Structures are given as structure tokens and as C-alpha cells.
Amino acid sequence: MSIIDDEKKFEVVQNEVMSDGVDSIIDDRLKVEFPASLAALTAEELAALDRATTRKVDILLMPTLLTLYTLNYLDRNNLQMAKIGGMTTDLGMTSTQYATCVSVLFAGYVSLQVPSNMIASRLSRPGSYICFMCGLWGAVSACTGAVKSYAGLAVCRTVLGFTEAAFFVGALYLLSTFYTKAQLALRTSILYSGLQLGNAFGGLFALAVFNLDGAHHIAGWRWLFIVEGALTVGAAFVFAGFIPNTPKTIRWLTPLERDQLVYRLAEDFGSYHEPGPFWPSVRLALTDVKMWLLLLCMLLNAITSAATNFFALIIDSLGFNRSTTLPLTVPPYILCMAVILAYSWHSDKKQERALHIAIPYAIVIAANIIAMATTNTAARYFAMMLMPSAFYAPAVIVYSWMSTSITGTSTKRATAMALINASANTPSIWTSYLYSGHEPHYYAAFSVNIAASLLAIVFAVATGQYLKKLNSRLDKGEDLGPQGPTEVQKRAGFRFVA
Structure with missing residues (x-):
């Protein structure tokens, strides 16, 4: 009964906010008053x-989130580096079992994103919560270095x-x-560059760690999991001490700066980031x-x-040894960043967003055609140089588009963001x-990529038109x-970025 009442109350507020004569009836939470200070x-x-x-x-x-995202991809993608370092041989794994270990991580990753972001949107310290979870995944990644079998590896990757x-x-x-609509795309791309740093230097870091092979009778690929x-x-422990949590509580800002930040965000989003009723926001x-x-x-x-x-493994299919493959x-990813x-x-x-998303997919299509058509070393590597920039550039734009197009309470926006990212994974x-077991041409994978790119162009344009x-x-x-x-927001001239 309380949920039903809450939903009705929420709808009343929404209707009042949208009606004429709003100044006399608008809810206090939605007022944006210029600070007296x-x-x-x-x-x-x-x-x-x-x-x-x-x-x-x-x-x-930004440096905090950038560093954590770099470590996130080091811990996530060290599996392919470990394979090059001899993990599958030591554990007696087949190519299908390796593919399963790649897949199970995403099963766990997808299932908890929505409830996790719902929790984060209602916590007073969402930044500290993120750091706590980073520490947990780091511990799980380190424990992966102790696995003795395929089953143990699969369990660790699921928990990760x-x-x-x-x-x-x-x-x-x-x-x-913390940022307005006009600022989000650049900050999202800075965050996303952490992914590129993790991908770019993961190979070099792995090559350095593999030199520990045999130290204390521990294989190099095990050291990779432990060290990363x-x-x-x-890093999570250090960052938890100073990561900002909310604009109203951020430290190292003067009172005037804090008032300006809260006002600027309230003016841009129509209200300060209020959680709002839970189930109505989800609906x-x-x-x-x-x-x-x-x-x-x-x-x-x-x-x-x-x-x-499978990027390192695709490059490995060109026939280079480990010392050459990993630096390649x-x-x-440096170009991509x-x-x-x-x-x-x-x-x-x-x-503008729609064309900035659609255009790179033409490059994705061309790169996949080249990679599928030939195993010539120069041509295949040229295609691999193009791919990350072409498919990650539009991803960054979509993420910023998502942050600015979903209006409403912070619970609604956090839920929508999590649903989009979870489904996308x-x-x-x-x-x-x-990919696994289909080298060196990867006909099925590259064909699917081409079809997905064509559809991505269609839906990007359709979203822009909508x-x-x-x-x-x-x-x-x-x-x-x-x-x-x-x-x-309407009185401030709000318009969707298309």
C-alpha cells in the first residue's frame, strides 16, 4: 500500500510541475533559487x-576515476595475457573452456549493475561505495593467481x-x-580513456611481470593476477579517503564554490539530484x-x-612471438585514446551526437572487411589499428548522450544508465x-561486427531524429x-542534444 501511495504522490508532483501556474505549486525540491551568498x-x-x-x-x-578504470581493465583483460603466458597449458584447458571463462565474467557483471546503481543513487557516499567495490574486485583478481583448475578459474572470473x-x-x-550536460561528453571520454590505458599497457605490464616466471616457484601468469x-x-584504499561523493558535501571547495556548483547543477538538470520515490522512478x-x-x-x-x-590473441595470430605480440x-589503444x-x-x-556516432561505424565496417579478407601481416595490423578508435569513439558519445537525455530523478537516471550498460554487456x-577456436580469419566474428555496425548507424540516426x-x-x-x-528546465531553455 505504501508503494502505491508513494507512486500516486509522485505522479501528482510531476503533474503539478508540468502544469501552468507552476510558481505557486511547484514542489520545494524542484525550485532553483540563486544563492544569496x-x-x-x-x-x-x-x-x-x-x-x-x-x-x-x-x-x-577525474584522475581517481581514470586510474580505477585503468586498473579495472587490467584486471579484466589479464586473462588473454595469461593465456599467452601459458595459463591454458598449465591448467589443461580447451579453447571452449577458455571462451567460457571470458563469458562468465560478463554474466556476473551484467546481473548486478542495475541493483548496484540503484543503491549508489540512494547512498550519501556513492564515491566511497565505488572505491569499496574496487577493493573487492582487486582482492578477487589477486586470488585468481592461486587457481588450480578450469573450474576454479571459472568461479573466480564469475565472482570478479x-x-x-x-x-x-x-x-x-x-x-x-558533478557536471552539466555541456561538460559530460569530454569527462566521459576522459574516464573512458582509462579503458584504453588499461588495454594499451596491459600487454607491456604483462611482459614485465612474466619476467617473474618461476620466482618462488610461481608461474609468471599467476604473478600477473597477484600483482595487478x-x-x-x-589504489582503492587510497582513493576512498578523498573521492568526492556529492556536490553538497565535497571537500576542498570554499563555501562560495560549493554554492556555485550546486546551483549550476540545479539550473542545468532542473533540480538538485534528488533520489525521488524508488519504484515510480524505476517505472x-x-x-x-x-x-x-x-x-x-x-x-x-x-x-x-x-x-x-581477444585483441591480443588476434594480433598473436599474425605469428609473432610473445615478446613482439604484447608490445604490438x-x-x-594509444591512437584510440x-x-x-x-x-x-x-x-x-x-x-551534436547522432552523426558523431554513425560516422565511425563506416570505419568499423571497413576495418572488419580488411581483417576478414586477409591474413597479410601489414593489412591485418592496419585493420587492428583502426578498430578500437572506430568502435570506442561512438561508445563515449552514447554514454554522454545517455547522461543528458534521461531526465528525472537521480534514481530514474541511475536505473536507466545501469540498464543500458548492463544490457550492452x-x-x-x-x-x-x-573468436575462440576460429583463428586466423575469424569469419563469423567479423561478419557479425559488420552487421552490427550497419544497424548501429540506423539506430543512432533514429535516436537523433526522435x-x-x-x-x-x-x-x-x-x-x-x-x-x-x-x-x-523548460524555462531555462532545455533542449535535447541530438
């Missing part, structure tokens, strides 16, 4: 204060997926509580057309980017079987209901 400042002083505030938030938050579920969607949610896991635990997330369109975009992107899980995994930073900056500058459960239609309705003064912007 800032009233004496000139426009120039406010602009300088805003820049200083953003700079401090950047310094506190459970513990990693909190991080990326939690980090996206945390970014959305220990690094993650240490709104599930019935938002924008969420489902963005989910399809990310789902298709995940299919094309599944090559990452670095350049594609530069591309996504520049690309997201350009998307923010132009305030489901292809990793089955795409691993397209958002333009919503903007057209807003221009005419139409009410979009609870799935649209609040009255405060």
Missing part, C-alpha cells in the same frame, strides 16, 4: 568562480564480474552529479523511449567492441565463442509529460 558577485566574478570550481572538481574526481559491476555505471552516475590485484586494492526509467533507443545503440556497439576481449597491442578525447570534445563543441557472454522531434514539440510549447524536462 553569490548575489554580490558580478558576472565576470561568477564565471571565474565557476571555472575554479570545475577545475577543483576535475582535479579531485559480480564485484566489477558497481564501477563503470557507478562512475557514470557520479559524473552526472594488489595494485587495485591499494519511469522502464517506460522511457529514449532509454530503449540508447540501449540498442550501446548493445550494437558492444557487439563490435567485443574484439577487445599498445599503438592501437587520442581519437576519443578529440572526438568527444568536438561533439561537445558542436552539441550481454553480447560479451556469447561473442567470445565467435530527439529532434521532442525538441520540436518543446518549441511549440507542448507538454512531454514526466519523461520530458521539468518546468524549471
Whole structure:
């Protein structure tokens, strides 16, 4: 009965907010009042204060999340490095068993993202929660170095997926509580560059750790899990001491800077990030057309980017030895990191998303055709150089699009983000079987990537057109209901970025 009452109460508030004469009836939580502490400042002083505030938030938050995401991918993708280091031989594993160990991580990863982000959206210290979960996954990764069989490895990878579920969607949610719509694409790309750093230097780090082979009678691939896991635990412990949690409680800001940050976010999102009633917010997330369109975009992107899980092995199929193969995994991801930073900056500058998503997929299609058509070393490596930039650049844009297009309470947005990311990772459960045992041409995998890229272009354009239609309705003064912007946002000139 309490849930029903809560939902009715929430709908009343939503209807009131969207109605005429809103000034007299709008809920206090949705008011955006200019702080009295800032009233004496000139426009120039406010602009300088805003820049200083953003700079401090950047310094506190971005290096922390970037480092944790780099460690996240080191711990996730060390399995393929361990395979090159002799893990499957030592454990007596088949190629199918190896593919299963890749897949089971994503089964755990997908299943807990939504409940984890729901929890994060309602905690007073979401940043500390993320660090705690990072420490857990680091411990699990370190324990993987002690496995004695395929079954033990599969169990460790499943548990690793459970513990990693909190991080990326939690980090996206945390970014959305500290940055405006115009700032999110660049910050999302900075966060996402942690993935590229993890992929780029994972091979070099593995090569260095493999030199410990035989130390204390422990194989080099076991040292890889132990060392990388220990690094993650240490970093999580350190970062938990200063990671920002909410704009209202962030330390190292002056009272004026804190007031400016909270006001800026309230003005941009229509209200400060209120959790809102739980089940009504979840229901709104599930019935938002924008969420489902963005989910399809990310789902298709995940299919094309599944090559990452086998990237080192695809390069290994060119016939190089271990000392050459692992360094060759670095350049594609260094290029990718530069591309996504520049690309997201350009998307923010132009305030355009659909074409910035669709265009790179033409490159994905070309790269997969080249990789499938030939095993010539130069041609195959050229294709592999193109792939990460081409499928990760649009992913960053979709993530920022998601953060700015899903309006409503923080619980609704956190739920939608988690649903999109969780669903988008489901292809990793089955795409691993397209690669394992199908070298060197990988016909099935590359063909699926081409088809997914074509569909991704279609859905990116469709999403852009849908958002333009919503903007057209807003221009005419139409009410979009609870799935649209609040009255405060509309008065501030809110428009969806298409």
C-alpha cells in the first residue's frame, strides 16, 4: 500500500510541475533559487568562480576515476595475457573452456549493475561505495593467481564480474552529479580513456611481470593476477579517503564554490539530484523511449567492441612471438585514446551526437572487411589499428548522450544508465565463442561486427531524429509529460542534444 501511495504522490508532483501556474505549486525540491551568498558577485566574478570550481572538481574526481578504470581493465583483460603466458597449458584447458571463462565474467557483471546503481543513487557516499567495490574486485583478481583448475578459474572470473559491476555505471552516475550536460561528453571520454590505458599497457605490464616466471616457484601468469590485484586494492584504499561523493558535501571547495556548483547543477538538470520515490522512478526509467533507443545503440556497439576481449590473441595470430605480440597491442589503444578525447570534445563543441556516432561505424565496417579478407601481416595490423578508435569513439558519445537525455530523478537516471550498460554487456557472454577456436580469419566474428555496425548507424540516426522531434514539440510549447524536462528546465531553455 505504501508503494502505491508513494507512486500516486509522485505522479501528482510531476503533474503539478508540468502544469501552468507552476510558481505557486511547484514542489520545494524542484525550485532553483540563486544563492544569496553569490548575489554580490558580478558576472565576470561568477564565471571565474565557476571555472575554479570545475577545475577543483576535475582535479579531485577525474584522475581517481581514470586510474580505477585503468586498473579495472587490467584486471579484466589479464586473462588473454595469461593465456599467452601459458595459463591454458598449465591448467589443461580447451579453447571452449577458455571462451567460457571470458563469458562468465560478463554474466556476473551484467546481473548486478542495475541493483548496484540503484543503491549508489540512494547512498550519501556513492564515491566511497565505488572505491569499496574496487577493493573487492582487486582482492578477487589477486586470488585468481592461486587457481588450480578450469573450474576454479571459472568461479573466480564469475565472482570478479559480480564485484566489477558497481564501477563503470557507478562512475557514470557520479559524473552526472558533478557536471552539466555541456561538460559530460569530454569527462566521459576522459574516464573512458582509462579503458584504453588499461588495454594499451596491459600487454607491456604483462611482459614485465612474466619476467617473474618461476620466482618462488610461481608461474609468471599467476604473478600477473597477484600483482595487478594488489595494485587495485591499494589504489582503492587510497582513493576512498578523498573521492568526492556529492556536490553538497565535497571537500576542498570554499563555501562560495560549493554554492556555485550546486546551483549550476540545479539550473542545468532542473533540480538538485534528488533520489525521488524508488519504484515510480524505476517505472519511469522502464517506460522511457529514449532509454530503449540508447540501449540498442550501446548493445550494437558492444557487439563490435567485443574484439577487445581477444585483441591480443588476434594480433598473436599474425605469428609473432610473445615478446613482439604484447608490445604490438599498445599503438592501437594509444591512437584510440587520442581519437576519443578529440572526438568527444568536438561533439561537445558542436552539441551534436547522432552523426558523431554513425560516422565511425563506416570505419568499423571497413576495418572488419580488411581483417576478414586477409591474413597479410601489414593489412591485418592496419585493420587492428583502426578498430578500437572506430568502435570506442561512438561508445563515449552514447554514454554522454545517455547522461543528458534521461531526465528525472537521480534514481530514474541511475536505473536507466545501469540498464543500458548492463544490457550492452550481454553480447560479451556469447561473442567470445565467435573468436575462440576460429583463428586466423575469424569469419563469423567479423561478419557479425559488420552487421552490427550497419544497424548501429540506423539506430543512432533514429535516436537523433526522435530527439529532434521532442525538441520540436518543446518549441511549440507542448507538454512531454514526466519523461520530458521539468518546468524549471523548460524555462531555462532545455533542449535535447541530438
